[in-house]
Amino acid sequence: MLCLGVESTAHTFSCAVLEKNNKKGKILSDIRKIYRPPEGAGIHPREASRHHIENSAQVLQEALQKADVSISDLDIIAYAAGPGLGPCLRVGAIVARSLASYYKIPIYPVNHALGHIELGKLLTGSKNPLVLLVSGGHTMLLALTYGKWRVFGETLDITLGQLLDQFGRSLGFSSPCGKQIESLALQTNLYASLPYSVKGNDVSFSGLLSATKSLIPKGKEIACFSLQETAFAMISEAVERALAFTQKKELMVVGGVAANKRLSQMLHQVCKRQHCKFFVVPLEYAGDCGSQIAWTGLLESTTKSGAKLDETFVRQSWRLDSVEISY
Numbered sequence: 001m002l003c004l005g006v007e008s009t010a011h012t013f014s015c016a017v018l019e020k021n022n023k024k025g026k027i028l029s030d031i032r033k034i035y036r037p038p039e040g041a042g043i044h045p046r047e048a049s050r051h052h053i054e055n056s057a058q059v060l061q062e063a064l065q066k067a068d069v070s071i072s073d074l075d076i077i078a079y080a081a082g083p084g085l086g087p088c089l090r091v092g093a094i095v096a097r098s099l100a101s102y103y104k105i106p107i108y109p110v111n112h113a114l115g116h117i118e119l120g121k122l123l124t125g126s127k128n129p130l131v132l133l134v135s136g137g138h139t140m141l142l143a144l145t146y147g148k149w150r151v152f153g154e155t156l157d158i159t160l161g162q163l164l165d166q167f168g169r170s171l172g173f174s175s176p177c178g179k180q181i182e183s184l185a186l187q188t189n190l191y192a193s194l195p196y197s198v199k200g201n202d203v204s205f206s207g208l209l210s211a212t213k214s215l216i217p218k219g220k221e222i223a224c225f226s227l228q229e230t231a232f233a234m235i236s237e238a239v240e241r242a243l244a245f246t247q248k249k250e251l252m253v254v255g256g257v258a259a260n261k262r263l264s265q266m267l268h269q270v271c272k273r274q275h276c277k278f279f280v281v282p283l284e285y286a287g288d289c290g291s292q293i294a295w296t297g298l299l300e301s302t303t304k305s306g307a308k309l310d311e312t313f314v315r316q317s318w319r320l321d322s323v324e325i326s327y
């Protein structure tokens with residue numbers, strides 16, 4: 001069974017072709033083009049959607065070529081229907097809908113957050129994890145119970161990715177800036193005190209962002225190191241409590257921020273204390289990509305038929321905990 005997955009929720013336009021044989025999945029191609037805003041600026045939805053429109057044909061062509069398939073070989077098409085930025089989401093939805101209707105291929109609207117989780121499970125081999133989803137669009141702790149991914153903690157304001165990106169932009173970097181912050185943080189181990197805000201099992205990062213900006217005169221490295229230590233300690237506390245509560249024996253970290261080594265190190269310690277296995281999505285597939293969407297579409301197609309074309313709209317605020325998992 002072959003699926004084309006289209007991702008366009010925010011900065012990335014990506015097409016991937018995946019093959020499913022029983023429960024095994026194989027990535028045949030995964031091509032991405034990433035919109036980069038000007039230095040110091042955030043993602044502009046209209047500019048990002050223009051980038052996606054300009055690159056969509058080439059990305060699609062490369063994905064098909066690399067997989068060595070043609071559109072008529074595809075069994076299904078899946079696209080990320082939300083959550084995300086409206087103008088960006090619509091580009092992927094239009095590409096997917098046009099192909100599906102012209103070639104009469106079943107189409108599956110996929111929840112982007114679910115895509116991160118399902119590809120993570122495929123690539124790490126994790127079976128029944130507590131999931132930490134940390135990306136530009138999400139900061140959530142999730143566990144699958146009674147057919148839905150339930151939330152066991154989340155951010156009350158900005159996401160962990162936004163915290164790093166907004167702070168990085170105040171240093172003059174262009175988004176996404178998590179990697180540059182990680183490199184600067186490695187250059188010191190001087191910690192300056194910052195506000196630590198865990199409420200119940202939720203975290204709040206907006207006060208931490210303002211306070212870290214006021215640390216910049218002490219040195220960029222100190223500010224980056226202190227920011228990472230504080231934010232990741234907050235996340236680790238919430239993860240440890242959720243593990244103790246849910247009694248899950250696996251933790252899986254997915255989303256772009258999963259690429260951060262210091263975060264993994266701290267979470268590894270948490271897992272040791274809770275006698276639980278630790279999985280991190282491979283770096284190459286941590287950020288947004290078409291493979292996440294294609295694999296989830298393939299899983300959904302085992303229990304559902306494709307959507308009617310008039311159901312293939314986009315949902316900017318589509319929460320994962322409203323999605324029924326039927327496969």
Ligand code: AMP
Nearest residue numbers: 135136161176177178256257260287288
């Ligand atoms: P996504 O939305 O899943 O594509 O993830 C993008 C987010 O991951 C952005 O906020 C990036 O700054 C962040 N990110 C990427 N690499 C790293 C890293 N090495 N450390 C921390 N954050 C990172």
Ligand code: MG
Nearest residue numbers: 135136137288
């Ligand atoms: Mg994402």
